[in-house]
Amino acid sequence: MEYAIQATDLSKSYGQGHTQVDALKGVNMTVRPGELFAIMGPSGSGKTTLLMILGLVTEPSEGRVLLEGQNIYNGTGLDLQRLRREKIGFIFQFSNLIPFLTAKENVLLSLELIGIFGRQADARAMELLEYLEVADRAGNLPEHLSGGERQRVAVARALANNPAIILADEPTAALDTERGLSVMRLLRKVSKEQGTAILVVTHDTRMISEVDGVIRLMDGRMVESDGSKQQSQPQSSR
Amino acid sequence: MNLAIKDIRYHLFKFITSTIGVGLILMVVLTIGGIIRGVILDSATIIQATGADLWVVEKDWLGPFVEISRLPEDYYHAIQAMHGVAEASPLATAWVHVERPFRPTPLMKFMYMNTVIGTRTMVRPGWMAIPHDLRFIVIGYEPGHIGGPPVIVAGRGIEASHYEIVADVRTGLQIGERIRMGDFDYTVVGLTKNMVAFTADPVIYATLDDAQNILFEADPDLLRNIRRRTRQQVLGAAQIAPRLSDPLANQASQIAENVSLVNAVAVKVKPGVPVETVAHEIERWKHLTVYTSAREVNMQLMGSNRLILLQLSLFRLILLVIAGVIIGLITYTFTLDKLKEIAVLKLLGTQTRRIYAMILEEAVLMGLLGTLLGATLEFASEPYFPRRVVATRGDVVQMLVVITVIAVLASIMAIRRATKVDPRSVLGT
Structure with a gap:
């Protein structure tokens, strides 16, 4: 399959008539497996709306989204909750690990959601934690982990379902520059080694050096796409 | 997970x-x-422990535990002879108070504090120091018949015809202890357990004769008064039959002093005979009121409680x-x-x-x-x-x-x- 995710003429409006707000207007983009893209833009530019549409939690007003070539919206009647747990991984600003589950259990939960239980799930969870170098913290609750460790566990959780795409919402915002860069390098490593497409929403321009391309949004429109470093350039309608 | x-x-x-x-x-x-x-x-204990199917009381009265009915003791002979009756046992029952020294418990003190709040004018100061009335129900029965203590947990049952009692452990009485009821002292010879009235007052068992003495015997001063008045009424007829006047006067005063009364007759019905049929027959022929045990329990539950x-x-x-x-x-x-x-x-x-x-x-x-x-x-x-x-x-x-x-x-x-x-x-x- 050529693209992990492909969005065509995506628009999203809230409200009606004179109260209508256009959060996204005609956005086009494609991301291939193994690519790491940053979505940048000021507050209110539509970054989160784009993330919600790509994360299958908000339906676009217009346009089409193909996830691994499969049309998601447009009255297809697909079980989006199921697609989300099977095909998408999420990483959040504050990691948002479930506080009452240990690091390993947080990963196990994602595995259980896709029907992997028991020893198989256990082995996979430990494998991911080892890969992300936090295996020694497997039995710790999130409150006993450092910010960087939490994000590593969050990445492990996002990878658990072997997703088509990982959507990361400001994963470095709560970290200092060094730890932020460390997380970005980790995401880059994951995308390359695991072949996973990753989209990172970030404000931090210092992180650009680690990504394959940048999608810049302004007032809901894609104003610029810098795909100079990417293997396949994201497309813009404008 | x-x-x-x-x-x-x-x-x-x-x-x-x-x-x-x-x-x-x-x-x-x-x-x-x-x-x-x-x-x-508690409401069912005595009724069930007695093992009676029917309770015969004075006509239109609720007795024997809800109201005090009175009927002649010898009625039970006639009831015993009726078709379907396996056993009829006369019972005398009544609540009795005996003054006992009393030491307030912490719970009593707590209750006192609660009682005083808002009801100060109704509660006599120092009421906890007032001697405590031990309240219990006396049940007089004929040994060998139904109505006695169902179990003896200490000591023995009543063997003598007079002045022996069996008390429930909740009375606090000890074996060998003597208490005064009426004009006589009674000795505790045995203890029973879990025998309380529907008011939770513990039971004391006595022979029927003793219970009748305790419950029905009048005060000596009152008896002398009754004798004098009865004699005077009878002696008024002395002019008609002078030789009969003295015997008649004595007889009349004895009638007034008669304590051969019971409160109820407990009846056990023969196996296979419908309880309702026997109850109907007793009511019809003896002009008494008969309650089944279930009804008796129900009266206690749905009455005071x-x-x-x-x-x-x-x-x-x-x-x-x-x-x-x-x-x-x-x-x-x-x-x-x-x-x-x-x-x-x-x-x-x-x-x-x-x-x-x-x-x-x-x-x-x-x-x-x-x-x-x-x-x-x-x-x-x-x-x-x-x-x-x-x-x-x-x-x-x-x-x-x-x-x-x-x-x-x-x-x-x-x-x-x-x-x-x-x-x-x-x-x-």
Whole structure:
């Protein structure tokens, strides 16, 4: 399959008539497996709306989204909750690990959601934690982990379902520059080694050096796409 | 992976303290149920222990325990001879008070403090120091017939025809102790157990003759007065039959002094004979009122005890509702604390039913553990209550079912709140 995710003429409006707000207007983009893209833009530019549409939690007003070539919206009647747990991984600003589950259990939960239980799930969870170098913290609750460790566990959780795409919402915002860069390098490593497409929403321009391309949004429109470093350039309608 | 258990493990202190609170309320609910059952058992104890099928009392009276009926002792011979009657036993019953030295218990002092508040004018100062009336019910029976103590836990049964009694352990009397009732002293020769009236007053068993003396014998001054007045009335006819005047006067005064009365006749019906048929026959031929044992118990329950039982039942119901509200509020606040996690779980694609199950399981678990804790505390505290408190395993099972239903209902509010959690809320923040 050529693209992990492909969005065509995506628009999203809230409200009606004179109260209508256009959060996204005609956005086009494609991301291939193994690519790491940053979505940048000021507050209110539509970054989160784009993330919600790509994360299958908000339906676009217009346009089409193909996830691994499969049309998601447009009255297809697909079980989006199921697609989300099977095909998408999420990483959040504050990691948002479930506080009452240990690091390993947080990963196990994602595995259980896709029907992997028991020893198989256990082995996979430990494998991911080892890969992300936090295996020694497997039995710790999130409150006993450092910010960087939490994000590593969050990445492990996002990878658990072997997703088509990982959507990361400001994963470095709560970290200092060094730890932020460390997380970005980790995401880059994951995308390359695991072949996973990753989209990172970030404000931090210092992180650009680690990504394959940048999608810049302004007032809901894609104003610029810098795909100079990417293997396949994201497309813009404008 | 059970999310509810994991969450409880994480919020262990909060869960335990909440469960203890629920458990204490449910302990009170179970205790009140035990008190209600205790009153019911107390109401049925004497009736059931006697083993009688029918209770024959004075016509149109409710006796023998609800009202004091009186009928001649020898009626029981005629009843004994009726078709279908296996045994008829005359009984004399009445409440008696004996003054005893009294030392206030801590519970009594606590009650005193509560009583004084708001009722100062009604309570005589120092009332706790007033000698205590030991109140009990005396049951006189003919040894060898039904109506006596069903079990002797210490000492022996009544063997002499006079001045021996068997007392319930709750009277506090000891074997060999002598108490004065009427004009005579009686010796405690045996102790029985769990024999109390529907008022929870303990029972003292005596022979029928002794009970009749205690209950019906008049004061000597009153007897002298009766003799004098009766004699004067009879002597008025001396002019007609002078030689008969003295014997007639003596006879008349003896009639007035007659204590050969009983309060009821307990009847045991022969096997296979319908109880109702025998009751109808006795009423028809002897012009007496007959109650079945069930009716007798019912009269005691729905008579004096009716309002207090209803009062307790309503209080129990209110507490149950309060327990439900508390479980609901705790579950709701537990859920409010997890709104962000619920949003994350939804975003990760967790099945909605699994999230709702987590909320529900926590509420049900709290209810069930609270019930078990409440039951344990209730059973442990039963012996310390002044009146009989009897909760059963059946009560606990019933409470487990009820509290499960309540917990499910109480979770609805929290689940409704969880349904409103938008998974998008964790994005862009």
